[in-house]
Amino acid sequence: MKEFELIENIFKNAQMASIAGRQDLILGIGDDCAQVQVPAGQHLVFSMDSLVEGRHFPFDADPAAIGYRAVATCVSDLAAMGAKPAFFTLGLTLPDSDPQWLSAFAQGMSELAEPIGLVLVGGDTTKGPLTISLQVHGYIEPEFAISRAGAKQGDDIYVTGVLGDAAAAVPIMTGEMMVKGDIYEHFYDAYWRPESRLIAAMALKRVVSSMLDVSDGLVQDIQHILKASSVGAQIDAGLIPVSEALLQWQPSSALKLALTGGDDYELCFTAPESAREEIALITQTLHLPCKKIGQITDSGFVVQGYEGEFEGWQHF
């Protein structure tokens, strides 16, 4: 079998497992284009993320972990829109066609994608430095689409989960820093297996005024909401949720990492004061860790109780 066919088969197998019964998927892998019938009354939303080895994940990492995380980073954008996952495409550039690597990578993708109904329907595989471009597609009811532009003065600002762990994990994952046992596990999961906030987002979409996922660091990402909504914000450093593990391991830099570290893929959202009760009910019902960290203001951006400098993820 030619290597090209081998690759196609690996991905076709990954697809077959979950395509059955999906009325929206008309044509999958293997033609010039894939073909989809978007369900009546729904809109298509989609997001593309590119991950480069050595920059967005460490060299020589476990291919299953890379596959899982690649899907997670993209699905996080669907969550931020309150969308239901539907299908994805994969542009995979890799130095050689190692079937074991590919199978593990495909399995890692499937582990996250399959249970949430996200099906691989096409893409392109090319030779070159390891680069993964993934485009995820979801469906939304247009009346519940959440953009970044809806925040209003006086709205509360919330974040889910804890922040800073993924950024703290980077030197551990690249081998620059060594930690033991439980702490390693904690940071391994924080980096490679970010919690999916899809269900939380679908529950929250009816009450939030704006939402995004925190990928480049809270301070940097929240600016997107402020800019799109033409408002300001005041957040309280003392309210930023930080894990026990991070506080123990890096007590002096925990807050900075939580404010500026990327890759956590938690949700940051705003909601009017009138939604507080409903948000409390949702977070209790879903056992969703979720904290109010500040308020939308007229203009400007202030982090009370933090003296340091801010540096978010720099794309260049």
Added chain:
Amino acid sequence: MKEFELIENIFKNAQMASIAGRQDLILGIGDDCAQVQVPAGQHLVFSMDSLVEGRHFPFDADPAAIGYRAVATCVSDLAAMGAKPAFFTLGLTLPDSDPQWLSAFAQGMSELAEPIGLVLVGGDTTKGPLTISLQVHGYIEPEFAISRAGAKQGDDIYVTGVLGDAAAAVPIMTGEMMVKGDIYEHFYDAYWRPESRLIAAMALKRVVSSMLDVSDGLVQDIQHILKASSVGAQIDAGLIPVSEALLQWQPSSALKLALTGGDDYELCFTAPESAREEIALITQTLHLPCKKIGQITDSGFVVQGYEGEFEGWQHF
């Protein structure tokens, strides 16, 4: 202005020129996801292509030419489905953020995309070795979707344009071979500015039984139709359309290049004998160069009048 914003602005400007009046595009660049309302009764089709510098195009090439060709290679997949272009996303990995390079690249993309109604709606820009992943999306009436699976025994096989020029152009474009004036122009255009067969495809979609675009070489690509349709083919080497320029410049290898060279992005399609008159009418009306090169058979694959070996584009 930060480099990140600079990049966003370059692509936002490229988008703004053509987004006006498009009812299907609800949300473009700048949120977690783009949002699209697929027109009622139509299906979405899409295709992703990845291009790596030094492998799919020469190092240090003109960015406008790279941009134009990147869109062309992708649009060719829409043509092969008989789809109407709608929007595209761009996963761009590049070693540094040179605004001049980016502006020229965006302009090259727009030159082809804008007149055909293809709008950039999102993507991701990352640092790394120059790699371009482009996903184009189009709309089709489901009753006229063309797949690779419809070829029937006895159908005619056609190709548009001429074949082999783009493959012959590669050593010229990389500087390995030198040619002069007119010949250079001819091969430059064949490689960097493949003819768009969109209009031809939209006219042909009602009469063809199967269709694809020739990207990896005719002999290799036609196998996809044969496999998907469970049929064979006999083509006549003497009927393969080859340019005068190629015949003059490479008389001994012209046929081999036409049969096995990639990157021409011409259409190869099959149609029943009963469609011959209509196809002749379409090709005359559109001034579309189009040649019947063989017949679909029960099984097997024969190229009459060719003794050499076949080697299509190897992805690895």
